[in-house]
Amino acid sequence: MRFDSALGLESRKGPLAIAGKTLIYGLMVVVFTGPLVALLMSSFSKTLDPTSFSLWPDEFTLENFVQAGEKNVYLYLFNSFVVVGFGLLLQMLVSVFAAYALARKKFRGMTFVMLLMLATMMLPEEIIAIPLSLVLADMPLLNLNLIGTYAGMILPVGAWGFSILVMTEFMKEVPVELEEAARIDGAGELRIFATIIVPLCRPALGVIGVFGFTMIWDQYLLPLIVAPASDMWTLPIALRSLRSDEEVGIGVLLAASLLALLPSIIAFLAFQRQFMRGLTSGAVKG
Amino acid sequence: MSRRLLGTAIIASLAVTLTGCGSGGSSSEDNTLEIWIRQAADSDSAKTAQKLADAFTKASGTPTKVVAIFDDFETKLNQQAAQKQLPDIVINDTAQIGAMQSQGWLQEVDKASLAGGDQVSELAWKAATASDGKIYAAPFSAQAFALFIRKDWREKVGMEPPETWEDLAKLATAFTEKDPDGNGKADTSGFVIPAGTKRGYASWYASSLMYANGGDFIKANGPGKFTATMNDPKTVEAVQYLQDQFCTTKTVNPGAVSNDTTVTHEVFEKGQGGIYLTGPYVLARFVDSIGTDKIEVVPVPKGPSGGPGTLGEGENVYLMAGSQNQEAQKKFAEFAISAEGQRIGMNKDANGAIVRLPVNTQVDMAAERQDPRWKVFQDSYEHAVYAPPVPNWAPIRQDSADSINAVWADCGADVKAKMEELNTKLTQELQSQKAS
Amino acid sequence: MTSTLTPARSSAAPPHRRTRSVRWRGPVIAWLFLAPALVLFLYFKFIPMFVGLWKSLFKVQTFLGDEWVGLQNYQTIISDDEFASAIWHSIVLALGTTVGSIVLGLGLALLIEGPARYLWFVRTAAFLPVVTTMAAVAEVWRIMFHPADSGMLNIIIGWAGIDPQPWLASEDSSLWSIMIMSIWRGTPYDMMIFLAGLVGVDRTLYEAAAVDGASTWRRLRHITLPALRPVFWILFTLAAIRGLRVFVEVYVLTNGGPNGSSEVLMTLIYKLGFQKNELGVASAGGIVLFAATLALTVVVQMLRRRQTT
DSSP states (O other): OOOSSSSOGGGOOSHHHHHHHHHHHHHHHHHHHHHHHHHHHHHTBSSOOTTOOOSSOSSBOSHHHHHHHHTTHHHHHHHHHHHHHHHHHHHHHHHHHHHHHHHHOOOTTHHHHHHHHHHHHHOOHHHHHHHHHHHHHSOTTTOOOOTTSHHHHHGGGSOOHHHHHHHHHHHHHSOHHHHHHHHHTTOOHHHHIIIIIHHHTHHHHHHHHHHHHHHHHTOOHHHHHHOSSGGGOOHHHHHHHHHHOTTSOHHHHHHHHHHHHHHHHHHHHHHHHHHHHHHHSSSOOO | OHHHHHHHHHHHHHHHHHHHTGGGSOOTTSSOEEEEESSOTTSHHHHHHHHHHHHHHHHHOOOEEEEEOOTTHHHHHHHHHHTTOOOSEEEEEGGGHHHHHHTTOBOOOOTTTSTTGGGBOHHHHHTTBOTTSOBOEEEEEEEEOEEEEEHHHHHHTTOOOOOBHHHHHHHHHHHHHSOTTOSSSSOOEEEOOOOOOGGGHHHHHHHHHHHHTTOOSEEEOSTTOEEEOTTSHHHHHHHHHHHHHHHTSOOBOTTGGGOOHHHHHHHHHTTSEEEEEEOGGGHHHHHHHHOGGGEEEEOOOBOTTSOOOEEEEEEEEEEBTTOSOHHHHHHHHHHHHSHHHHHHHHTTTSSOOSSSEESBTTSOHHHHOOOTHHHHHHHHHTTEEOOOOOSOHHHHHHHHHHHHHHHHHOTTOOHHHHHHHHHHHHHHHHHHTTOO | OGGGGHHHHTTSOOHHHHHHHHHHHHHHHHHHHHHHHHHHHIIIIIHHHHHHHHHTTEEOOTTTOOEEOTTHHHHHHHHOHHHHHHHHHHHHHHHHHHHHHHHHHHHHHHHTOSSOHHHHHHHHHHHGGGGSOHHHHHHHHHHHTOOSTTSHHHHHHHHTTOOOOOGGGSTTTHHHHHHHHHHHHHHHHHHHHHHHHHHTSOHHHHHHHHHTTOOHHHHIIIIIHHHTHHHHHHHHHHHHHHGGGOOHHHHHHTTTOSTTTTOOHHHHHHIIIIISOOHHHHHHHHHHHHHHHHHHHHHHHHHHHHHHO
């Protein structure tokens, strides 16, 4: 008997088993994607009921998206893309560098650094919002004002404890022998890092890429603090603003919600091969 | 090789973004007048504000920058204050005067030296006066609350416009039970109510009926001194009346206790309820979405124990502290209360009226707006009641919203006992604000 | 990514010098690699946090100048009745969401484990809620929770013969409704982590158990679950770090109502800070929350250590 899984469901081929499996898997897909499909359909729907969804657009229309344009939603979408594009690049670079030190080096203070990283994940953002705005307006020692710049939205998301810790776990798995062999060949530190360690961690890049994208895309208070006026807003702020705009209907809000949802879903689908491989290639060995 | 190039290109453009976009930041160093208005960005109201600012620039030569923000107005204002860079002008609710004044954010305004100040109605000036008796803003807009009723529904169930609370309750019952939209389903309600606690909506809604019955949250008893009056029988009667609507006759739209105004507007528009107590600023929207002959506006009926009265609100032009541009600030305030400024803000009959009812008595509203329903709001304003000028109104509104929401959500709750409890809470709050 | 590092490569020291300096070079290189992260954390997390800690000792009046009040802000927040009930709601919500997501996540992970192509499709589809924007998803759920008979969820439970529920509109069910949405979003995440853990389970053990004639249940109980122990600890740790901080879900769905029945720590603190202008008290609340989270995480780690030794 062969086992590909704990329950061994694969090997059950009877008609009852197949029906059961179809039911379970179908139900899972419906439950987890249903609300998203409902949103998709409703945002193309003309006569919207604020209290219920239709599973097929009654009277298909692009009206909601046109109106969203009048509310500058596409500008906010662009801003979101700028922030997530540069922010994610920076975040992944920083995470990979930091993880290399934490996973491959031994030095005094390492436990302390790990604790610091964990602590940053516990900070409630809403509390540091006002102090953070002071720092951004006048960076200590640097004398820079980052309010009103994209840099002000990008740099603070550049380091994220979660992706550093995930990356560290991965890098620990790379066999020491590979590194030692390269060292004997005379490879320098950066070369080992860039040609051996990072390429072997490519699946992990998928994991921190997907989570990092969602995390940056979801940022709300940071862009709010940094943007001096609405022309620098990102989509999550616009969503809340649309929600309280007494002059627009729910259709525009749903259209904007859809626009806010799609990019992270697309990013996930694009990265997902690596992402799945990353998750299943032994990050979770404790 | 090409990948290497790509990498370099990305890093280079990152560097450009990081350093290059620094221009949008502080405008306080030049002579631009920064004007903040508490309206949703890109909304029609924000556009009207921009028009007003442009007209001011044309008249005075002072450049302006308008920032419209709604949901996080307080967050952003706190942030600017922390950076000691408040905007020059803030157009915000009259009820915010205490909170901003007690933070030291406002400049005192000399009514006599403000050109055109004598043309502004006295009731509006009162709403620009803080609890210390001094004036800290120029009045800009006023509004009173009234009932939007589905006229077609009312005619279908064969009833007259309500003149007493009893009439109103009967009309609501008829709307709920007699299928006024004629679709054969019991899917309509009498009242649509934003009875959630966000921003204190529940207390905001209840206040009109409390005032219409001669009740109030708190009453002034001397300069800067207030007493809580939530346990006053007239106040309790009003809250009880609404609890009956929620619980006994069940004439309120389902889910009302967790709704805010955004959702409630939609519920009204989709014909799920027929009576909506709200301000005139949605008139243009409802006329547009429901149809002009299906809507009528009726004053809030006088309560059984007092009244008449209804909630009065408005916006003030606040002159913020720490401005480099004091002369321009004053000029803007004068422009805003002038007949011209008021007319721009009124925006005719269209959406986006940032001046709901003009505060300048020289402006003839009928000449500006064709829709006769505006007149109902203007008449209601005469006995409108503003929130009292306590140092900080927000906690009082929030606390009362929590308690009022509670007795509407929990039908077993004893209104009198709960209001007694709220009264104690408000008394404590007034003490902590040193205003009792 | 490699390209960005090429200019630095030429500056690497020639090999013969490295042996002499290797003792101090190791740590220096480590700190250099850590530097970008540490600098960013310093500026955007630690400095703001210490400013927040400092502000919690003041009555914050941004324009009039702050007034020193010592620990009074802490006293105010801790003695507030609403604070106590907000803590309780936060704990209930965090516990319910964690347990619900872990149980469901494990169950589903077991069901969809395997190399088949269609399972890969199910996994991808089921994972979508995790990568979606909370604010947008909450908007969708708010509509689905509509309490009338015509509400989407009420129609669905109607098929099972259950009476329409008030969901978010009632004090008795608001917190549970929020929990349902959180579990919906949390389950796929946990499921993925479990799947990752399941890959590492030694297949020969299953085969050996099958040869011994063990039932599926015994196989799960004695082979699979023990092998998944590290996964549980990771999930508990993440739950401890995130659990008490829920905000967006509650803010969008109910904002703490009705009657404060779903008020959690973060919504309370947010109201204090930004709607009541009590920035000092809000800072104190934030510090308390941070301390609680820290303590919780330490407890989880201690339990974990005791378990594994």
